Amino acid sequence: MRIGYPCVNESLDCTSTSTFRLASYSDERVELAVGNNLACLQRILVWNVAQHLLFFRIGSGIVPFGSHPINTFPWQTRFAAEFRSVGDYIKANSMRVSFHPDQFVVLNSPDAGIVERSVQELVYQGSMLDLMGLDSTHKLQIHVGGLYGDRELAISRFIATYHTLPEAVRARLVIENDDRLFSLQDCLRVHAAVGIPILFDNFHHECLNHGEPMAEALRLAAATWHPTRDGVMMMDYSSQALGERRGKHTASLEEDLFQGFIAELGDLDVDIMLEIKDKEASAGRACGILRNLGRIVAAQTV
DNA sequence: GATGGTCAAGGTTAT
């Protein structure tokens, strides 16, 4: 079991997703930004290892405009050594990483242009995993997409597009149950059609479900991960921010709720991404709880 | 140096 947090480390004075505006695009700025972003990513990973946090979601903005046609800078070759070095560090420390392309990636859109741009974004993010030399246990995480007033059509469009994806993307793509549109059951139907693993989000499941108890839902999702090809199930963990809009993530880990959730896990092995506002602070607390329970062993140091 | 409007990309829901 690994514990992680997404994209940003608030303890370090660097960012791995620095960018600039499209209007001020230049190759020089791309080169500068990617160099800085990869250096910061490496610092974050070292920091994480020291804290026994071996799971990390890499931000989508490592390469500014990484899938935009304006960006013709050959960052893949210019930074091949740096990407390889990051990947080597990840492997040497038994870490696992993921990407979560954001809301603009919609594979089931009825608009062919949106689908094309979405595929290009997935190709870009998958190519970073290739450059790092990381296998298909490191994932690209997206949602099923929009509803467009017809759930059946929306699901069938996702399936049709999935079949057209490049292998480098398809081998790594996983779908996450969301909190309003596509439930775990919907994701299971997509899985039954194409075999894609389901990245389970406990909080989204609490917001949208068909009565499956948490322990059962966890096992249904876990069964969609192929042990060698995909690795153990990845999941997102969060809980409701008290007094806030339904679906809003808590500002910091509610330890009693987390302990209760761990009990639901039983002996299931998963890697948990804490989608909690205070990032590595809560991830560290969660990691401490699991170490006290004997569910995590200390990371080996290199 | 500080400030506040703005930033590639989509979709849903409320008004």
Add this chain to the structure above:
DNA sequence: ATAACCTTGACCATC
């Protein structure tokens, strides 16, 4: 039809 929301920082023009 239009705006707010998701989520969020940080870029950048302006003062």
